[in-house]
Amino acid sequence: MAQYHVAVVLDTGAATAMRLTDAESVAKRLLTRFADAGLETARVSGADDRSVILVRLPDAEAARVAEAYGATAPIDAAALQRRAAASSTYFCGDASLGKTRGERGSCRRLLGSIFGFGGGKGARNPYAFLHAPYKAALAPLLASDALEDPLRVALAWRAAGAAAAVDEGNGAPWAGLPSLVARGDAVAAFPLHDEGRRAALAEAAKDGVHTVWSRSYGRFAERDLARYFGSSVAFYFCWLSHYASWLRYLAAAGLALVGVVACAPAGPVIAFARLGAAAFMAVWCALLCRSWHAREGRLALRWGTLAAAKLRGVRPRATRAAFRGAAGALDPVTGRADRSYFPASVRARRRFVSRIRLAFDVLIALLNVVFWKAVHVRLRAAGLPGVIATVGNAVAVFFLNERAMDTATRRADAENHALDADYDSAIFEYVLAFRVINSYAQIFYVAFVQRALEGGCGHRDCFAAVGHTAVVFFAVQLTLGNFLELGPATRAAAAAAAAAPSGDAAATAARQYALAESPDVDTLDDYLELTIQFGYCVLFFVAAPVAPFLALLSNVLEAKVDLLKRVAKRRPVPTLDATTIQSYTSACLALGAAAVLTNAALLLYVAPGGRDVLNSQPRAVAIVLASMVAVARFAYAGRGKLPGDVELQLQRNEYVLSTDAKLLSPVERAAPGRGEP
Structure with missing residues (x-):
């Protein structure tokens, strides 16, 4: 049975502004980057609007990380959930996430540079959990153009046959992921049908x-x-x-x-x-x-x-x-x-x-x-x-x-x-x-x-x-x-x-x-x-x-x-x-x-x-x-x-797009005197 070390969860639920088509675009880019780096990947989808990409690191790299960091147990999902509920900032690290404010700040800046997300304390940012040993391995693969905002991404380490992908709703592993991986069904990349x-x-x-x-x-x-x-x-x-x-x-x-x-x-x-x-x-x-x-x-x-x-x-x-x-x-x-x-x-x-x-x-x-x-x-x-x-x-x-x-x-x-x-x-x-x-x-x-x-x-x-x-x-x-x-x-x-x-x-x-x-x-x-x-x-x-x-x-x-x-x-x-x-x-x-x-x-x-x-x-x-x-x-x-009607509509579109009103930025349009006759 294949052992995967990282799970990437793409959430397209009703509470997010991310569409299914955007999620597929993101997933394809991630899969391409992982493949270019020589990493083995698998993909599963669920009816709860979550799509999961599993990443397996090379055996030598996984063994080195496990020996160096003692990473033999899955991440404590409850601890992750408590910290996520307590703050809207990003966290990274091992199971004892961000012990000090300085560590939390450095993690936030790191993940912000990786994912291209802005915002400080109190901002409505998506959560991202990144296991520290794999930070260096994954950071170059997840450049700012690989993901689109807004997006909720959970990166977690999978070990000992248990899925550590965090479900932000109840803190439990994503329903069905362990069984799908255990049966070997988690090998395809596709969205679920809209019934x-x-x-x-x-x-x-x-x-x-x-x-x-x-x-x-x-x-x-x-x-x-x-x-x-x-x-x-x-x-x-x-x-x-x-x-x-x-x-x-x-x-x-x-x-x-x-x-x-x-x-x-x-x-x-x-x-x-x-x-x-x-x-x-x-x-x-x-x-x-x-x-x-x-x-x-x-x-x-x-x-x-x-x-x-x-x-x-x-x-x-x-x-x-x-x-x-x-x-x-x-x-x-x-x-x-x-x-x-x-x-x-x-x-x-x-x-x-x-x-x-x-x-x-x-x-x-x-x-x-x-x-x-x-x-x-x-x-x-x-x-x-x-x-x-x-x-x-x-x-x-x-x-x-x-x-x-x-x-x-x-x-x-x-x-x-x-x-x-x-x-x-x-x-x-x-x-x-x-x-x-x-x-x-x-x-x-x-x-x-x-x-x-x-x-x-x-x-x-x-x-x-x-x-x-x-x-x-x-x-x-x-x-x-x-x-x-x-x-x-x-x-x-x-x-x-x-x-x-x-x-x-x-x-x-x-x-x-x-x-x-x-x-x-x-x-x-x-x-x-x-x-x-x-x-x-x-x-x-x-x-x-x-x-x-x-x-x-x-x-x-x-x-x-x-x-x-x-x-x-x-x-x-x-x-x-x-x-x-x-x-x-x-x-x-x-x-x-x-x-x-x-x-x-x-x-x-x-x-x-x-x-x-x-x-x-x-x-x-x-x-x-x-x-x-x-x-x-x-x-x-x-x-x-x-056809003539299509040519006419194209000319209208070009005219509208060429006007100053459409070329103004939102700040300029909101400025006094702008947009008034």
């Missing part, structure tokens, strides 16, 4: 059909999403509902094309129906991205993240590799070497290594196509259906896509990014590049390569083979993705519900610890899943017009399941904010532009008799293609512009 908002969001997620039909979860639900998860996650759900709602139109066009192909005789009717469907798809892609850009601006304005310069700090998340800067010039204040930068040459070399690894992964994806093609030939020679090889290829593609996320995370850690945004972008670029090639390589082979190399596509014409392959791949991706996404989370939720009775703080913390973990890249993976799904819908639309309908059915389920998964089946995540999801929508817009070329190539070079039919009416084809180009230009031209 009120959790129930409201679960109610909003129940009707996926209504969400898709109305293009949103409802204005109040979107507000609660932003407050509960942060705007980064809220943007994902708003984009999911918006995209799924627009899929209705493309799915209707696809089903109409299926009906025309099934009922009309082969010839000009089918050829021009496919050309019209391709033109509609191009218009749909452009208008989807343009309409989302307008809605995104309004949402960012409503949530207060519009035009924010930087929403994520330089300090990395505790769940990813910390930034390891190179030693530079000495800081004239602290005398320490500045490690806030990383040499550009070293970064370029590491990025080059990442590109080589990406090329190697792409080679594996292409070899996967060759392997399953050989399996397909052997199956056909043995008289077995070739669809077995197609399904096997689709399953292999799915697991290669999943593996790419782990590889990209390791490469992003090696590239040593200082900002979370740069770290996420590196993962997104790597995974998107690989998944685009891996997911569509087999379909492109069937469409444009197989006939040239093999003289045909078996018993089907190549155009029908493209549609068959695309539908099989897409259906397998949707089935496996939803199954693997829901299965572990559902089992974890069931185990958590049966683990312990409700109502006890320790049981609540243990039950929510048993839920599935929510990684920081969780939303990134969801965005990538929608982006690849978007490609399946549009890149081969004329050959597989039923794909948008399958995507619509899947997204009706996703709109319900993804939200329920986060509020009922996973641990809560600290709130993260974002100003935009433009990188994801730009990827969709690029796929839409590529879809114009792929669908045109399918019609002209793959569809049976397509070139002859379309060449007979060159004027009509030219008009349709010109319209597609005009719509694409319209979408790209307006891509960087915000």
